[in-house]
Amino acid sequence: MxxxxxxxxxxxxxxxxxxxxxxxxxxxxxxxxxxxxxxxxxxxxxxxxxxxxxxxxxxxxxxxxxxxxxxxxxxxxxxxxxxxxxxxxxxxxxxxxxxxxxxxxxxxxxxxxxxxxxxxxxxxxxxxxxxxxxxxxxxxxxxxxxxxxxxxxxxxxxxxxxxxxxxxxxxxxxxxxxxxxxxxxxxxxxxxxxxxxxxxxxxxxxxxxxxxxxxxxxxxxxxxxxxxxxxxxxxxxxxRPRSIEVARFIGRSNLIEGRVEGMTDAAGPYPTYRIRTPLGDVPACYDQPLASGQAVHVTIRPEAIRFQNDGPYTGHVQATYFLGSTVEHTVQCAGGQSLLVQTAPSQRMDAGVTAAFAFDPGHAWIVAADA
The missing domain is CATH 3.40.50.300 (P-loop containing nucleotide triphosphate hydrolases)
Incomplete structure (x- = not known):
């Protein structure tokens, strides 16, 4: 029409x-x-x-x-x-x-x-x-x-x-x-x-x-x-949600608690910080100054995470759900952190396996804890 x-x-x-x-x-x-x-x-x-x-x-x-x-x-x-x-x-x-x-x-x-x-x-x-x-x-x-x-x-x-x-x-x-x-x-x-x-x-x-x-x-x-x-x-x-409320309300999102360790030299439109999280150190972007040690959340959309054999993070795939054009995975990671991972059906992982995964720094966004 x-x-x-x-x-x-x-x-x-x-x-x-x-x-x-x-x-x-x-x-x-x-x-x-x-x-x-x-x-x-x-x-x-x-x-x-x-x-x-x-x-x-x-x-x-x-x-x-x-x-x-x-x-x-x-x-x-x-x-x-x-x-x-x-x-x-x-x-x-x-x-x-x-x-x-x-x-x-x-x-x-x-x-x-x-x-x-x-x-x-x-x-x-x-x-x-x-x-x-x-x-x-x-x-x-x-x-x-x-x-x-x-x-x-x-x-x-x-x-x-x-x-x-x-x-x-x-x-x-x-x-x-x-x-x-x-x-x-x-x-x-x-x-x-x-x-x-x-x-x-x-x-x-x-x-x-x-x-x-x-x-x-x-x-x-x-x-x-x-x-x-x-x-x-x-x-x-x-x-780039500005608050935890917006990150939770808009779409599906993974929110990971962490603390600022410092900055990286990664190139991109926004400064990239190194955030200490239960997954390990995570590179994430933000457009405002952050202090070392500051408590933050990192938000990563499920479709931004990809399974990759040499990925820096690992988790146990607990369940998979076929959604037609995509497959959603529930992944249990270190420190009790649970993630949603959304892939094409051809990249589906079976429940019960341990899988490595990765994501690009530009797809991880920081939400300051006091936002």
Missing amino acids: SVATDASPALGRRTTRVSLDGLRKTFAGSAAPAIQHLDLNTVEGEFISLLGPSGCGKTTTLRCVAGFEFPDQGRVRLNDEDITDLPPEKRDIGMVFQNYALFPHLTVARNLAFGLEMRGVGKADMKRRIDEVLAMVQLTTMAERYPRQLSGGQQQRVALARALVIEPRLLLLDEPLANLDAVLREDMRVFIRELQKRVGITTLYVTHDQAEAMVMSDRVAVMLGGRLLQFDVPEAIYL
Whole structure:
């Protein structure tokens, strides 16, 4: 599924920066705040994912931007305009909800027309916008159908079209793919991302799905417990986590406790330290100064470890799990350290054997213990 490219490029070409400054929100009856002093700033045209588990504050953050919730503290700005206290209808924001919220008694075209009528858009301009956005989401032939006559993916595209047809300065999406099956969800990830790039609209996207966030986003904001833990490009979130919480939450990771022994002379984009661990001395990278003797954790992704006959580390393979394109191994090492090792099926090791393994220094990242 791809985005139509023959529609007029005029729709939605508005550049917006989002600034969230010190947002805090506590709901009545709750001891803990839903959002704790949240700061986040985008650039124009970015696709930003708010990623985290249920209850982390991501949807509350989105609702504060939309105007459906009002923060106890902090400000919401679009460009230089403070919109914190404006009602939703005054914010000029398009939003797509998880359940799509389409009007069941209105056709696709009438669903799109509703927001334009509320804004007093003339009939000629209204028809132009509706035709354009329907072509963009490949639903021109569905204009006179009702939502009940559409598939889940088609309803999703109607919801997107309805949000875009008002030509908002910001697009908000609250877990819009949660109700779709796995294959359609993957197709819609690509469709939404291509559409967002073409329209060029700044987008905030709420999801608990890590793959969605990694595939779709320019930057990812990882949230846990109402706090923003890390805001960076997907590669950095995955390979260079800034806290143990992020390392544990994003994907599968091996966390190894250790202490800094010193630096090595290994070449690379980041300084390489020698870390004393239960496995032995481990080379690992970091981009900030560390003191000798400092307690740290080293994080290594399972796919970065390879079995190698002359590898410097050894362990006992306790179990193997075939996952289709990969095989996951549980390896018990010295000092009680357990590791996950993920290989191609052709490199599978049988349970019960002792195996040597290795990894490149650039694939081991240090997380300071006090991060």
